Amino acid sequence: MSTQNIKFAYWVPNVSGGLVVSNIEQRTSWDIDYNRKLAQIAEKAGFEYALSQIRFTAGYGAEFQHESVAFSHALLAATTKLKVIAAILPGPWNPVLAAKQLATIDLLTEGRVAINVVSGWFRGEFTAIGEHWLDHDERYRRSKEFIEALKGIWTQDNFTYRGDFYRFSNYTLKPKPLQQPHPEIFQGGSSRAARDNAASVSDWYFTNGNTVEGIKAQIDDIREKAAANKHQVKIGVNAFVIARDTEEEAKAVLAEIIAKANPEAVHAFGHEVKNAGAASPEREGNWAKSTFEDLVQYNDGFKTNLIGTPEQIAERIVALKAVGVDLILSGFLHFQEEVAYFGDKVLPLVRALEAKKLAKAA
Structure with a gap:
């Protein structure tokens, strides 16, 4: 087990509807006032990261969406230690735009911005905004080039790159980011293509919620592939946290969330994401095996089972760390009060x- 403390991140609710498809x-x-206060609460509670979401169209309970990079900068301006991960979608963003935006924010915030490269799963969103839709593995191949281009722009002068999706000729970005060698690069997914990408170019890999x-x-698959590539990648796992004073209270909240789920929205979301998961050649992408109950939380967060008393949740978090998890990416029902409760009751x-x-192993 790693000698480093496991880290904690929270999903930024910069889209309406919260983190569950439920009434x-x-x-x-x-809104920004709520989120500024939430960021300050999370920072005080001991969270190291926050992840802003990227959406361009309404759907599945999220009628309104703030843009991720601008919103991330606003949260960074309201905090002093928290690192904010801005989700960015190749297609709408060219790597040179992302590189320049984030380099500027990195300098303005003393090295506290990161990026989550989202390969994309919602074909309807791409169609709505006039973006070309690629096959599953091609989306990850484009993301790999996107990340390679980011790294090159951030670390080299006279950067030249010849890919199938992106090309650069003797390009020099100045000023470069403050963080060395570059801002952290996160990437998600559960398919073979996603794991292969993480094992070759990403600093962090996010996976959907799952059993230990x-x-x-x-993790074993990614780490084996990364070692073969002489690469290191850290692992983040999605979890929806329901921490209550008793296990019965926590389970009752979960039952109410599912009982009050919006069936039409859940089924519509399930239709899109299962198509995305099944589109991978091995048919094992995100959500490929998710049930209706799993899909009530966007990223299978219930599966991770951080639902119960602070003691139960702490033990399960350490069990996740034991199999190689480096970070818990958490969602909550009532963010401000529950993030504070988590910091007060669970994290210690x-x-x-x-x-x-650690002492026992010494």
């Missing part, structure tokens, strides 16, 4: 368990 009450808002066994199988238990296991 349950959610004391969460997508399912996550371990993915995680740190105590980590210290105990």
Whole structure:
């Protein structure tokens, strides 16, 4: 098990509707005032990262969406330590635009911005904004070139690149980012193409929620491939956290979320994402095996089972760390109060368990 403390990130609710496709009450808002306060609460609670979402069209309960890069910068301006990961979609963004935007923000915020390269799964969104839709593995091949171009622009002068999707000739970006060698690059997915990408070019790999066994199988595959490429990649796992004083309370909240799910929106979301998952050659992409209940939380967050008392959740987090997880990407029902509760009740238990296991191993 890693000697480094496991890290924590939260999904930024910069789109309306929260993190579940349900009509349950959610004391969460997508507006900037709510999110500035949330970022400050998360920073104080011990969260190292926040991940802003990228969406261009309404759907699945998210009627309104703030753009990720601008919103990330606003959250960085309201904090002093938190690192914000801006989600960016190749296609709408060219790597030179992303590189220049993020280099500027990195300098303005003393090295606190990162990027999540989203390969894309929603064909309807691409069609709506006039972007060409690529086959599954081609989307990841484009993302790989996008990341290679970002790294080149951020680290080299007179950068030249000849790919199938992007080409650069003697391009020099100045000023370059403050972070060395470059801002951290995150990337998600569960398919073979996603894992191959992570094992060759990404700094971090995000996977959907899953059991400890399912996550371990993915991590083992990525780490083996990364070692063959002489590359290192860290692992982040999605989880929807329901921490309550008793297990019964936590399970009751989960049951209410599912009971009040919006069936039409969940089925519509499921139709799109299952098509995306099944489009991978091995038919094992994100959401390929998700049930209706799983899909009520966008990224299979219930599967990770961080639902229960602070003690139960802390033990499960340390079990995830033991199989190679480096970061928990968390969603909540009522973000501000639940992030504060997590920082007060759960995180100290995680740190105590980590210290105990480290001492035992010494």
